[in-house]
Amino acid sequence: MTTSLNMLSEDCISTVLSLTSPPDACRFMPASSSMRSAAESDIVWGRFLPSDLPQLLSRTHTQLTFSSKKELFFQLCDSILIDGGISTFSLNKVSGKKSYFLSSRALTIGLSDEPNHWIWTTNSTSRFPEVIELKTISNLEIEGRISTQDLSPNTTYGAYLIIKVSDRAFGLGSIPSETSISKHENSVTNTAYLCPLDDQKQQLESLFFMNRRRMMEKRVVEGEGRRPTKRGDGWLEVELGEFFVGGKSETVKMSLMEVKGHQLKGGLIIEGIEIRPKC
Template sequence: MSTRLNMLPEDCISTVLSLTSPPDACRFMLVSSSLQSAAESDTTWGRFLPSDLPRILSRSHTQLDFFSKKELFFQLWNSILIDGGIRSFSLDKVSGIKCWVLSARALSISLSNEPNHWTWTANSTSRFSEVIELKTISNMEIEGSIHTEDLSPNTTYGAYLIIKVSDHSFGLDSIPCETSISNGTCSVTNTTYLCPLNEQKQQLESLFFMNRRKMMEKRVVEGECRRPSRRGDGWMEIKLGEFFVGEKSEGVKMNLMEVKGHQLKGGLIIEGIEVKPKCEQA
């Protein structure tokens, strides 16, 4: 195939490569030196960048320094801060699909400005200047929203609450919370616990909270509750749900809330909500 491509003008090769994917373009750089120039061209990498990128970059809080669209793509793959540093924008390295992280400051969190319930603090492992840590609360609600014009059309996204659990946490795995994703007229609901399974602790707390747990499970969606999963960056994520962005989709709201549980809890650290394309294998 590379031999046949070598016979074409460079601009034609660039156009062909622009119809592939970023990983494919990178592989073609290694195939032959004659293809490298086309594989690195602005024609190729410009097709991998969103058409509304100038609008997004106008909101950038991060200084960008690039000499080609390929360099720009890789800077965006590593993510940039926008909107005063309360949101993070990046491009999926495989597909070029737009991805976002809404920081805790960009979310609506019940009683978040009450120092008796929450505290805002810095965390060295966070991409944002501050995260929020739960001191104690009995009824919690977290909501994030995003305009679909900021997302890639005809794409299925997953929304994930990014968290950590402190060593002095309590009450987080006693009663499940309800998660929901609403996209215009469509709403999907599920349930989740706020920390990984600790069987010894769960058995102990079940002695005290069994009746309340059963009451909760009757009120929320039937089925197995989700648990947080580990991420490669040292945080954990709770899947809030999935949604599809069509050509005429409306804004998306993502929620996590306790449903009539009123269980005293603390020690939950929230970085934000990530919105990224659904993995094919998921």
């Protein structure tokens, strides 16, 4: 294929490579000097950049400096602060699809302005200036929203609550919370716990809360009782659900709330909700 492409003009090669993917374009660079020039051209990398690029750049928190569209593409593959620093945006290096991270400041959190229940603080491992930590509350309500217009079309996305659990945490692993993904009148619910329990503590709390737990889980249409999984950055993530982005512009609501169990809890640290492609 490389030999056949070398017979074409540089513009033609660039047009062909623009129909591939970022990794494919990079693989052709070492083939020859003319192939490298074509593979690095703005024709190729402009195709990999999102169509709403001007609007995205207008939302960035810091000024980006780049000399080519290829350079801009790889800058956008890192998390870029947008919307005054309360969210981030990034591109997937392989697919070029868009991801967003809504910080805790970009979410609606019940009683977040009440210092008796929540405290805004900093965390050295967070990408945001602030995170929110739960002191104590009985009714947990967390909600984030995003427009499908901001996301990549024809893509299945997953939404993940990104959290940490402090050493002083209590009440987070005994009663399930309800997770929900809603678009218009369509809603898919599930259940999740907010901390991974060690075996001994899980057995004790299971015995103590067994009847109450069963009652709570019956209030949810379907539930797996998902547990948080550890990420490479040291945080935990809880999958809230998934949704498909078609051609129509819709608002997606992502939420987590206690299933009316009114279990007193504390020690939850929330960084935000990440929305990223699942494939």
